[in-house]
Amino acid sequence: MIRNRLLGLTIATVGALGCMTTVSTAIASANLTGAGSSLVAPLMANWINGFEAVSRGATKITYGSVGSGAGIAQITARTVDFGASDAPLTPEQSGFCNGCVQIPWALTATGIGFSIPGVKKLNLTGPILAGIYFGKITNWSDPKIK
Numbered sequence: 336m337i338r339n340r341l342l343g344l345t346i347a348t349v350g351a352l353g354c355m356t357t358v359s360t361a362i363a364s365a366n367l368t369g370a371g372s373s374l375v376a377p378l379m380a381n382w383i384n385g386f387e388a389v390s391r392g393a394t395k396i397t398y399g400s401v402g403s404g405a406g407i408a409q410i411t412a413r414t415v416d417f418g419a420s421d422a423p424l425t426p427e428q429s430g431f432c433n434g435c436v437q438i439p440w441a442l443t444a445t446g447i448g449f450s451i452p453g454v455k456k457l458n459l460t461g462p463i464l465a466g467i468y469f470g471k472i473t474n475w476s477d478p479k480i481k
Contacts, residue, residue, distance in 0.1 A: 370399040371406020371419035375441050379419065410435060451475050 369379075376398070383396045398419075401409075406418030411432050423437055447464065449457055459467075463479055466472035472479060 365394050367394065367396045367416045368399075369397070369406075369417040369419065370401050370409045370415045371417075372403045372421050373400040374403075374421050374443060375419055376400035378441055407432075449475075 379398045379400075383398060387394060387396060399405075399415075403420040403422065406415075406420050407424065407428055409415040410418035411428070413433075421443070423439075424432060424435070429435065429437075447459065451457070457480075459480070463472065466479065
C-alpha cells in the first residue's frame with residue numbers, strides 16, 4: 336500500500352501473490368515512510384538501498400517491518416506513505432483506505448519440510464496439503480499420503 340509522494344517512485348511488479356503495496360494520493364516530498372509486512376522486509380531493505388543510491392540522497396525512505404495488519408492500519412490512518420501486506424486488501428479494507436491503489440510487487444512461496452526416516456522424496460498434492468493444514472490429516476501413515 337503506497338501513498339505516492341514521488342512521481343519517480345518505481346516498484347518492479349514481480350507477481351500477484353505475496354505482498355501487496357497500496358498507493359494513494361500524490362504529495363511532493365523527498366522523504367517516504369512505510370510500514371507493514373515483515374515477510375518482505377529484506378526485499379524492501381535491498382530496494383531502498385538501491386533506490387536511495389540512484390536518487391543520490393535526494394530521497395530518504397524508511398520502512399518499519401511491523402506486520403501486514405499494522406501496515407494496513409497505518410496506510411488507512413495516513414500515518415505512512417506506503418504500507419505492505421502479504422495479501423490484497425479485502426473490499427472492506429479497500430473502502431476504508433480512501434483511494435489507495437494496490438500494486439502487486441513480490442512473489443512468495445511456502446516450502447514444506449518433513450522428516451520421515453527412510454523417505455527422501457515426498458509428493459503431496461494440493462488436497463493432501465490442505466488436509467494437513469486443516470487438521471484432517473494428522474499422521475504420516477494416513478492412507479492419502481501412503
